Amino acid sequence: MAGMPEPPRHAERVIHTPRSLPELFGIWDRFPEAVLWAAGTSLSALAEHPRNGCFTAAGSLPVPPHTISLDRLEELHKITRTERYLEIGAMKRLDEIVRLGKIVPGVLTETLTALAGAPLRNLITIGGLVSGAAPRRETAPTPEPSPPPSNGAPVPEAGPSSTGAPSSDGAPSSDGTPSSDGALSGDTAAAHRGVPHEEAAVSGKAVFAPVPPGAAAALIALDARFELRGAESSRWISAARFYTPGAAAGENSGGRPGLKKHKTGDAAPGREILTRIRLPLEQWNYAVHRKFHHHGGTMVFCARIEKNILTALRAVFAGNAIIRSLPGESFLTGKSLPLERRFAAHFAGLWQTALDEAGMESGLIRSALLNCIEDCALGLTG
Secondary structure (H helix, E strand, C coil): CCCCCCCCCCCCCEEECCCCHHHHHHHHHHCCCCEEECCCCCHHHHHHCCCCCCECCCCCCCECCEEEECCCCHHHHCEEECCCEEEEECCCEHHHHHCCHHHCCHHHHHHHHHHCCHHHHCCCEHHHHHHCCCEECCCCCCCCCCCCCCCCCCCECCCCCCCCEECCCCCEECCCCCCCCCCCCCCECECCCCCCCCCCEEECCEEECCCCHHHHHHHHHCCCEEEEECCCCEEEEEHHHHHCCCCCCCCCCCCCCCCCCCCCCCCCCCCCEEEEEEEECCCCCEEEEEEECCCCEEEEEEEEEECCEEEEEEEEEECCCEECCHHHHHHHCCCECCCCHHHHHHHHHHHHHHHHHCCCCCCHHHHHHHHHHHHHHHCCCC
8 A cells, every 4th residue: 555664574584493492592592583482472562562573464463583483392391290399391371280170279270260261371371471471361441651671581481382383474383384364373482682572562452561460479479480491501490589580589579670570690691491380289278369450460378277377378469569578477477376356467567568668659459458468367267
């Protein structure tokens, strides 16, 4: 059409399908700006902010010059259980995890179920959720302002795709052949240099923003650990450290940084891919998952009770900051149940201090959160 700008033209768009991690890192080394692909949901954000050589055609999602599919990496699809841990490959979809049943901690199942309906859970992957590029379920009428992009963070969102990698014309395909509609779909893979996966954007009714808060709260409360693999090394990092780099595990992030900020030398130096999530098989016989609407965040409260004694407690809020009151948890641990109201009130007071330190201003979310904290404490019974 006359007067309409044409999208930039590129010499090639190549889809790489490694079958092993060494092969993946070899490709990534040759094409450092390549997008890691699982199923493609976060690429929708790029439709609003095309960058780094990506472009869109009418009605389609961005097509990067080089894409690395994670679909054929078998070790990212595995689930294993030992006497102490449940380990979930980063490519497992949320709905697959929910369907595992009682082996998965109930508060995590509730978190994943509240995040999205079954169709979307069948696309989003646990690796993508952890890495922060999966969509939130809340709706928004207009695009929200984008936070400043991070300075690095090549920790990829890893997850399985129901359709495989995108084909060379922009369509997803498990065997590299183009599909008929020529559009990308699914759950994208990766945080990588230059791609604004951490920028908030609105695509339809899904709001793309850093790390859905409920995932962070539940994973920190459950003491989850993530395996990060590089070309020549691997390491495990706690969820608390991953989501609040620079802060000691379990400490407040003070509202700064936000849910996720990876910089070289911090939580995710160099090129690393999240490969496994490890969940301790601990028994929590009291758990509450509370979601505050309008992007207010999520609260997870887990307790272990033995013979009318509170033996362990973890309470985590994830919103614009990760907040946890270790003094509050220490105060209640060891108390007889049911709690006296004065103990619950003191616990809420310690959380007020934590919220002050985190810079949370007075308002509906703060009031609702403090009420939730006290109600959870009073709900503890023997």
